[in-house]
Amino acid sequence: MTISNGDGDSAAKDGRRERKRKRRAEPSLVKWKTEGEQKTYSSKLIEALRRVRRSSATGAASAATDHSRSRAVREAADRALAAAARGRTRWSRAILCGRTLKRRVLPRAGRPKPVGPARAAERSKPPALKTKARVLGRLVPGCRKLPLPSLLEEVSDYIAALEMQIRAMSVIAEALSAVGGAPSPAQTEGPM
Amino acid sequence: MQCLRTPLSDLSVLERQRTRAEWQQQGQEQSDYHPYDADFCMQNLLPVETSFRALHSCSGGGANENHGNVHGSNDCFSNAWPDIVSSMHCPVVGAAASVEETSVNASSSSSSRKRKSENTRRSKENSGGSDGKDDSNCKRIKEETGGGAAPPEAKRPNKRKEESADASKENDKAPKSDYIHVRARRGQATDSHSLAERVRRERISQRMKYLQDLVPGCSKITGKAGMLDEIINYVQSLQRQVEFLSMKLAAVNPMMDINIDSFFGGREINPTCKSGIIPMIGMSSELLDQSYLQFGSLQHDMFMDSLDLLLRPNVNPPAAVSDTSLGSCLNVNGSSVWNTNLQNVYGVEFQLGRGTALPFQSLQGNLLPNNLKMEM
Numbered sequence: 334m335t336i337s338n339g340d341g342d343s344a345a346k347d348g349r350r351e352r353k354r355k356r357r358a359e360p361s362l363v364k365w366k367t368e369g370e371q372k373t374y375s376s377k378l379i380e381a382l383r384r385v386r387r388s389s390a391t392g393a394a395s396a397a398t399d400h401s402r403s404r405a406v407r408e409a410a411d412r413a414l415a416a417a418a419r420g421r422t423r424w425s426r427a428i429l430c431g432r433t434l435k436r437r438v439l440p441r442a443g444r445p446k447p448v449g450p451a452r453a454a455e456r457s458k459p460p461a462l463k464t465k466a467r468v469l470g471r472l473v474p475g476c477r478k479l480p481l482p483s484l485l486e487e488v489s490d491y492i493a494a495l496e497m498q499i500r501a502m503s504v505i506a507e508a509l510s511a512v513g514g515a516p517s518p519a520q521t522e523g524p525m
Numbered sequence: 526m527q528c529l530r531t532p533l534s535d536l537s538v539l540e541r542q543r544t545r546a547e548w549q550q551q552g553q554e555q556s557d558y559h560p561y562d563a564d565f566c567m568q569n570l571l572p573v574e575t576s577f578r579a580l581h582s583c584s585g586g587g588a589n590e591n592h593g594n595v596h597g598s599n600d601c602f603s604n605a606w607p608d609i610v611s612s613m614h615c616p617v618v619g620a621a622a623s624v625e626e627t628s629v630n631a632s633s634s635s636s637s638r639k640r641k642s643e644n645t646r647r648s649k650e651n652s653g654g655s656d657g658k659d660d661s662n663c664k665r666i667k668e669e670t671g672g673g674a675a676p677p678e679a680k681r682p683n684k685r686k687e688e689s690a691d692a693s694k695e696n697d698k699a700p701k702s703d704y705i706h707v708r709a710r711r712g713q714a715t716d717s718h719s720l721a722e723r724v725r726r727e728r729i730s731q732r733m734k735y736l737q738d739l740v741p742g743c744s745k746i747t748g749k750a751g752m753l754d755e756i757i758n759y760v761q762s763l764q765r766q767v768e769f770l771s772m773k774l775a776a777v778n779p780m781m782d783i784n785i786d787s788f789f790g791g792r793e794i795n796p797t798c799k800s801g802i803i804p805m806i807g808m809s810s811e812l813l814d815q816s817y818l819q820f821g822s823l824q825h826d827m828f829m830d831s832l833d834l835l836l837r838p839n840v841n842p843p844a845a846v847s848d849t850s851l852g853s854c855l856n857v858n859g860s861s862v863w864n865t866n867l868q869n870v871y872g873v874e875f876q877l878g879r880g881t882a883l884p885f886q887s888l889q890g891n892l893l894p895n896n897l898k899m900e901m
Binding site for chain 2: 362382385386389390399402403404405406407410411461462465466468469472473481482485486488489491492493495496498499502503505506509510
């Protein structure tokens with residue numbers, strides 16, 4: 334990638350300055366790849382699924398349509414993922430506290446025009462990077478108004494977490510469907 | 526000032542006109558030199574130019590900017606010009622090279638600040654979200670001095686092409702990386718804004734590089750906009766996958782057995798579960814197939830397409846399944862995420878269904894939960 338400006342010298346200076354400026358280490362994304370983390374998440378997810386199942390069972394069975402059930406499962410999964418993140422990232426905090434708030438806040442009448450620095454020229458032609466950054470901010474929960482560098486950090490953590498979530502959920506779905514398929518082996522064994 | 530244009534092979538008519546305008550505004554006495562015209566000034570300036578360049582290359586100072594900006598856009602630098610031009614012209618009269626150097630260097634720091642603010646403003650206007658303000662400006666200047674292509678700003682007169690064509694030879698002497706470095710150093714010295722911007726840009730590029738490793742298939746893409754597009758697509762596909770999986774889980778949920786939690790967390794394996802799993806995992810492909818059909822073609826991304834690819838041929842002619850088909854499918858996906866998913870899903874089935882040691886047995890390795898592995 335040919336984005337970075339200079340080599341060695343200025344970069345090192347800037348790195349030092351950056352470290353002086355904010356003593357926040359970059360969150361390591363290795364934890365999302367570890368097997369232990371996946372297992373932890375899986376157990377949390379299963380607990381959540383059990384709860385969802387119980388709640389949907391006790392409630393009216395007819396009301397629990399496929400869509401609402403899947404949404405409940407998805408939210409449980411996201412909340413479990415956010416809990417696994419231990420609240421160090423913005424998106425995890427947003428998921429944990431914001432699930433109900435988001436629905437109320439959503440119908441916001443018209444975005445207020447972002448007041449940039451006194452540069453009329455910039456407003457007339459919004460850079461494509463800004464719009465893309467905004468789209469990305471909308472995708473990641475809780476990162477709408479974030480400036481680009483912190484947004485990129487959140488996104489990298491979010492991507493790693495999502496990948497782990499997908500891995501865990503597919504394993505669980507696999508196992509569940511396997512066990513769930515136990516009562517009807519005859520039909521499926523035919524073609525094999 | 527028509528006579529000005531004719532002998533000019535270099536530096537500019539426009540510069541002349543500009544300086545004239547500035548001088549008239551400021552009412553400097555140097556306007557007296559105008560009647561002498563081009564010839565005198567040009568002849569004296571040409572050696573001045575070359576000597577400037579020599580000075581620039583060895584000093585590597587902000588005077589380089591001046592030189593570069595001579596060929597840069599006119600309008601914004603007009604404010605900065607009087608300093609440089611006046612300094613350039615005093616020595617023209619005196620014809621002392623050393624004086625030029627010092628005067629240029631002296632004025633360059635003050636003018637550089639002005640120019641930088643002009644730069645940033647202009648780059649915001651024109652570049653429209655390119656990599657960085659300084660960088661875009663540098664690039665623009667280099668474009669012009671590179672000479673050939675149509676300059677990005679249409680307002681530039683065609684004369685600029687001649688100038689830039691000539692200037693390109695000289696400007697190429699000044700190495701471009703040094704240009705940026707020099708700006709950085711001077712910027713740090715004088716302007717806290719550019720310093721902050723530079724730090725910010727460095728940070729952004731660092732994070733983009735990190736994301737490039739994270740997002741599959743991004744190594745070929747250079748440029749922030751393309752990268753952001755890829756990232757957006759990837760996040761969307763991941764979220765869609767989560768949706769799909771949650772739907773699948775929701776469908777499977779009511780049938781869930783309580784003993785499931787023995788599969789995870791490294792607890793002891795329930796023997797009933799073990800025996801239940803082994804024949805049943807072989808059915809998993811069918812179930813996945815059915816569930817996939819059930820939930821319809823909601824997903825069109827790679828994951829489901831590959832699942833489909835793998836499911837159909839594998840379910841019907843199980844004996845005919847070869848490593849190559851799976852291998853090719855796995856290669857098609859080309860990303861570790863998909864590989865782990867697929868291995869999770871299918872490796873189990875093949876192991877149990879066939880009982881033969883297949884190559885992806887080793888691939889799975891630590892991907893499956895330990896309990897499931899032990900059952901195999």
